[in-house]
Amino acid sequence: MFRDITFGQYYPVDSFVHRMDARIKLLLAILYLVGIFFVTSFVGFAWLTIFLLTAIFVSKVPLKSVIKSIKGILVLLIFTAILNVFFTQEGNLLWGWWIFNIYDEGLKFAAKMMLRLTYLVMGTSLLTLTTTAVDLTHAIESLLKPLSFIKFPVHELALIMSLTLSFIPSLIEETDRIIRAQKARGADFDTGGLGQRVKAFVPILIPLLVSSFRRAEELAFAMNSRCYEGSTKRTQFRVQKLTWRDAVGSLFQLIFFVAIFLVFAMQTTWANVTWLYF
């Protein structure tokens, strides 16, 4: 039942983007997320398209896999498009019936919004497609490190994330086992109304919860036995090293995004940023 769930969506090939440092990729993804909201014209989106396509091409991830990631937000996309089309009351009236009026500005606005959301998801999934969950965890730990000065438990947070990742496969296996055991005793998960089906999952969740606690206790014993005493005087096995790829990759993205910010600064002032409606 749960066999085919793989964690994350990492696409295992060896490419320029795959080999870039996870920390740099994470920072660049954040820059991308911010930058995308500063693109206001279709010309800007054309530039963004060039950037995104180049990045996808260099990453050797098939374009299809990247586009597939939009599936998850399809409903949201259509919903925002419809809302924007009907609620923008500017420009020339193109079509009207009863209370529904479509203006040309509304169409443009909806198109930009859809592009923005689509590129947002495509860009971020390029990060998860080219970076393993483990690498991302390490990157987050390393980037959050300055926060440990204000007593923020960076190391503990990273350890929790990495433990969670390493326990997902065994928990999936365990769930699978419990489901089969309950089915063998005549449990029925596939018929009945929604209420009944939800109720049928209780005999799965309770054994799973109990066994998770047992696992947690054993894990604590195992960690204690291996001299774990928190973050004091721990060393790090993983060495994160920046290479020329990180410099080239960052430079490439910076060229595009500095241009985007410059254009934005020239054509508009902060006062009339109307698109930032949420």
Added chain:
Amino acid sequence: MDAIKLQNATYNYKIFNDDGTQSYAVGVDDVTLDIKQGEFLTLVGHNGSGKSTLAKLLNGLFLPQKGSVIVFGMDTANEKNLFEIRKNVGMVFQNPDNQMVASIIEEDVAFGVENIGIPHPDLAERVHWALESVGMEQFAKRTPHKLSGGQKQRVAIAGALAIKPQVLVLDESTAMLDPQGRKEVLAVAKKLNKEFGMTVVLITHFMEEVLQSDRVVVMQRGKIIATGTPQEIFEQRALLEKAGLKVPRTIELAQKLKESGWAVEDTADAKSLGEMICRLL
């Protein structure tokens, strides 16, 4: 020299009954045992005989309620000693899945070494050495959940080994494995004992695993009921049966053959016993 000394160590489990009262279940009851440096000690016992509880006393995971446990001259009751004690007593548990802290094998093995504050390049060297010692170096960059049980348990041993302990405790580490996996883990334990002179404490309920050890300790209801070489233990069949243990059939056959004057050796391996018999015929 003694690596670990248990003196009248007692550890009982508190049980909270449904009616609000408390009672105790025996874990380890007044056990005195010296574990010598460099020996291969096997601790056998039926379920609930207290062997796992005893294991957890050895590195201070549990503290004795009465008596004491002294590891290389350090008392486990003193919390300041625990770090040093755990550096010297490595432990591997029953379920390999519950001991993995990282989702990449070499990072999991590195966990203990990171904890004791070893910097690079020693850190990488130790990880490599530990994986090599258990024959898992080619899996260093893979994820553990795709390995077989025996391989996972070897990775867990490497994780303990990388800290370079003097004593390795295998707390029912073979209990969940198939015969092949058990063989792998035992071979690694034997190798560590022979090549590096590491003290190995093997805890098991499989009597076949007793054979290769220097000394066997049989436990029942928290108490030690017999100590001796494997041969001496196998001869006390009545006592073993009382403790809920059974002499493996091959060894029983070998012993009966010996009694009737055949020159065979004790072995748990049916194939090698067969070969020995064939040679004699």
